[in-house]
Amino acid sequence: MRGRKTPWEHGGVNGTLEELVISRTLRVPTPQGEAGTGEVAARQFDAALMSAGFKLSRDLLEWLSGLYEGDVIDVAVRVLKTVRTMAGDHVRHNVYFRNFPRNVPDTVDFWAECIQKWLLDPVSAADVRSAASQGWLNLLDFPDYGRYLHTYEEMLAAQDDLIASAKDRVTVLHLGESLDREVEELYVALAGSVTPLNDADLEALRVLAEHCVAGRQPDAIPVRENRAIVNAVRVKAGMPLLLDTVTDVLRLACALSDGDVTLMEPTRFRSLGRPLRRALLAGLDEVVRDSPAKLGDVSQYREEWKRLGERLHPHEFPAWPHAADVFAIARREKTARSFAGRVEMLVGEGDVAGAARLLGGAPGMLFRSADRLLRLTSGDERDAVFEAIEAAASGVSGRVVLSLREHLLNRPEKPGHARVFANRHGRGAVVVDARPPLGDDVRERLVALLDGEVARRLPEPGHLVVDPNVLDVALPLSGKATAAGMGVLPRGSVSPVEGELLRFFIYWKQAKARTDFDLSALMLDGDYLNPTWLSYTSLTEVGGEHSGDITSAPDGASEFIDLRLREIPARVVIPQVNVYSGEGFEQVAESFFGFMLRDSEQKGRPFEPRTVRMKSDLRGAGRVALPLAFLRGDDGRWRAKWLHLFLKGHIDYNQVEGNRLTTAALVRAVVERRYPTVRYLTDLWASKAGKVTVWDGQVPDEPVTFVGFERPQGLHEESRVFTPENLRDIVPA
Incomplete structure (x- = not known):
């Protein structure tokens, strides 16, 4: 029954800057401190990092070894906090079934046990009578359902230790330059990006722009949203603005009101002080004065301009009549034919040329x-x-x-x-x-x-070195098609899945209202038919187990699904996160998704950071999230296809059983769609290269252009490196 979980339904500023640099470049700004003998502390730091799936590069380990021990410890505390957050290890991941993935009960048996306890609980007698009279059972009324029945420490005590494997993830942290230089480089890279950024990177750009406003700037800021963020910082600092369209001014006003600079969502404009109003109107006047034809762009955002005019009061500034024309057109007091309108007129007349x-x-x-x-x-x-x-x-x-x-x-x-x-x-x-x-x-x-x-x-690459594992990664033509996180690839990318056990997980923490997220796995055959699933209504399915349903997360909650890849008859596995009730992905205090890979003998607690291959933020406008899909090819090997998609879903009570048809159709369309990949670009690049080498682990002595998943240690300092962290830079301007 909709509305209830029914048993019978299947269904400090420098610290912030340092954190931004490490999480986005995997470079640790050169640690400062007194000279000393910090070798022991550095190796202990390295060992602690390895428990989270990270490791110090040789250069970074050597640098830290030459510092005073106390300074090494200070660096370790900061860096460990950052990388554990990157991997999702900054929170406690408990599970409903303490021994998960062992001893997960059959769903019907589990519900029967919950019902028995409910019937025998004298406190719930009134609820029992009410349910009997109405003919339904609500899982949320069961005293043992949906909440942890053991502490995090008790769960850990029931788990075996993880057995280390050579296949565990090891992400190398490299020695960077000074913090100021690393911040400057990251700012220039984000501000000058030729592709749009995701929301997390836009926020990072705002922080970096405030720090770098008086320093080096990119040669150009081609993406309008990036320009709006930079302009918002420049206008507050009294610096000249970067404007060449009237819409640039509208985006700037949105940025100053903490609104949506993409103009996809309406912004509630704030009252601005007179200096800011003067700056916006002066900039607007200059744009229109130099190119009156740009007034044709006003009609596209007519309502937004009308609302902004109520905040800017252009009538108070008669010295800028061209700015006043913008608001007159928005109010339909004047007319200006848009550029698109002129084009459509010619097409309508048959003059396509x-x-x-x-x-x-x-x-x-x-x-x-x-x-x-x-x-x-x-x-x-x-x-x-x-x-x-x-x-x-x-x-x-x-x-x-x-x-x-x-x-x-x-x-x-x-x-x-x-x-x-x-x-x-x-x-x-x-x-x-x-x-x-x-x-x-x-x-x-x-x-x-x-x-x-x-x-x-494409620039001359010189000696081009390409890691074949990265060839099927889609070019990041928009950061909007990539969620923020660790090990995340652009939509359409394909990456190998190597391991016997696939475990994906979600974590969420509600902000104000009781919130229930449900992790599910939809399994389909090669024709995207014959669905089966793992969810709170189907705890054990062929080849997998669900960790149990948590229905509220005031202190944070986690759910897991474990799949034994060799035993799965399906050809397609689609992890799915449903908002069952409460706050959505953009309202909760925090939410993320990820997956781990393990060998069958590794055991370990439900969440082991060094086995995490990917962790991405869950932030989107829908109520059903589809982060990626796992596909088994004709060769029997599994691969991940990256989706980063959301379904609208219902306001509440979303379940995998209810949206499986929509999910299957959407995922199939994305899986079958072809994307420009690194392979396409490097094939073109090879024709301009002096030499092309397939990466085999041997580091060349000369400068190279390297394209791969990770930056190799020991590369020539003049080499240019493209990895998933900066893959947007490979897209030609």
Whole structure:
């Protein structure tokens, strides 16, 4: 019954800066302190790190060994706190069934035991009579259901020690430069990123920008959201603003009001002091004065401009009449034809080539419209559209070029195929693609143009060294398609899963209201049919166990699912996190998902940080989270396909049984979708390289361009390195 869990339903500032550097670069800013003999403390620090799956590089261990012991201990305390948070080991992970994964009962037997205790409990007599009269049983009324019946220490005492394995994760921490230099480099990298950042990185950028406002700045800030964050810091410091569109000013106002700089969600604008209002209106006036055509952009966010005008009071500043025009257009007192409107007028008149030439002044918009324009043309007019695209190519951002390339990878030859969409908040949807085909000749011509443009922009790599394990990682064309966390890859990436036991987990801590998250696993065959699942309604299924249902988390709660990969008959396993009741993913104080891999003989407590392969924040607009899927190939090997998706779900009572069809359709669409990968880029890069080497563990003596999962120790100091931590930098500008 909906609304109840029914047994019969299946279903300090420097510390912050240092933490940002370590978590995003795996570099420890050069530890400072007195010279001494800290070798013993450094090795103890290294051993403590290894229990969490981390290790000091040789250079970092050597540096710490030359410091005073007390200074080494101070560094160790800070760094251990950071890395344990990265791995999810900063909280206590208890389980409902103390011996999990051993002795997990059959679901029906467990519920029968709960009912028996309930019936025998004299305190619950009134509840029993009420249930008998209404004909239903509520799991939440059972005195032993949904809450821990033992302490964390009692759970640990019931578990065997973890047996170390050579397959356990070891993430190396490298010696960085000074804290100021590392902070500056990270700030420049985030601010100058050519791809949008996720929410966690945007917040990190704000902190870094406040520290670096008077220092070195990136050559350009191409992503508008990043520019808004930087401008919010600059305007408070009385520095010149970076504005070239009216929408830049609107985003800045959102940033000053702690609103959504992506403009996806409405912002409640704050009352701003007169100096800030003067700065925004002066900047707005300058943008419009220099290019009056930009007034056409106002109508896209008409309501937002009207609300902002109520806060800025432009009538109080007659010296800036061009700024006043923006708000007059928003109120429909004046008119300005938008650029998009002029394009649509030409298309409506049948002058598609003219529309393409006009779009040449907005190269990004032209590339986003390329499919449509080419479908509407033929012969000489189509050639004219291609000429416009070729002429504008150099002015398009690399991210947009690669996005169009991805679009063509998935352009069906015939209508009727599934088409998957995911918005900036990770909300996924699948629709039928009804567009007519482009034609092979058109597609091939456009593909050749795009590949040539990407290759042209790639810098000379010199000696290119590529780790083959990273080749199937999708290029991060948007940080919105990657959750914040450790070991997280962009949506569409494929990575190997090596181990006999797969265990995934969630942790959540409610902020104000009682909150119940449910971890489930949907298992499907190769055709995404014949579903079975593990959840609170199905504690033991073929090849797996559920740790038990926790229904409230005032002090934090965890749930686990254990899968023996060799025993699973399914070909697809989809971990799923359902908001059953209470706060959503964006309202709870904290929530994250992750998975561990172990060999069968390792044993250990339910959560062992050095076996954690991935841990990601759960932050999204839906009520059902789909972090990734596990797929078994024809070769029998398991691989992970990264999703980072959310389903809208219901306000309450979401269960795997109720959304399995939607989940299966969405996951299948993402799994079958093709993404531009590191393989695609390195294949183009190889043609410009002086030498190409497949990484075999041997460190070259010369500077190299290295692309892989981890930075090797001992690389030449002038080498350029791309790992998942900075993979966004591999996308050409």
